[in-house]
Amino acid sequence: MQSRTKDFALRSIRLFRALPKTEEARLIGKQYLRAATSVAANYRAVCRSRSKAEYFAKLSIVVEETDEALFWLEIMIAAEILPEVKLKSLVEEATELLAIFSSARKNTIINKKAMANSTIQ
Template identity: 75%
Template sequence: MDKIEFVQQMQKRTKEFVLRSIRLFRSLPKTEEARIIGKQLLRSSTSVGANYRAVCRARSQAEYFAKQSIVVEETDESLFWLELLVEAEIMPEAKLGNLMAEVSELLAIFSTARKNTPTEKRR
């Protein structure tokens, strides 16, 4: 797979993650805690999709690294909210397991990409 195909595949995967998060939000119980956690998940997951697109349009290595860092943070936050939905017994793990596995895989990919980014002033 070449770089262009990889980027296209990742754009598709991040958009699908956002859509799955939206569908999950719609299916949450109508409780206050589910609504609060669900909204947090919507914010972080949509940020993953939008910021990954920005990563693909970065004009410099520094901009790429900065945007990729946002993607890593937001992906990790999304995983956190999914874990809370399960651990707070708002949603069964059986319903969220595949989505959590996908987010974990995306997080590993984004973290590796960030780690392998050559930057002059990375601290």
């Protein structure tokens, strides 16, 4: 997943460079670039977590940043900054990453509750 999130960040940098040179594209592009590159950086931090609580907190940040990156891609399409066909593979990747990270976070919550219940009994 580290290489996959890093690849997502690099593809996002290339997308940013290819955006039209308009004010709205620059503004939305910067927001997207910040969120998309944050996915990789924060996932790397998840992998270095020192506790389950830290893992969950950092993974939550990854979920938020991935969702935000997906949002800005959707805005680029809706605002017709770039055609949907050019953004399709990045939208698909962001959607897949979001599903993976959301599932991992949900499983962390479920496991945390199961452990708490087992220590009570």
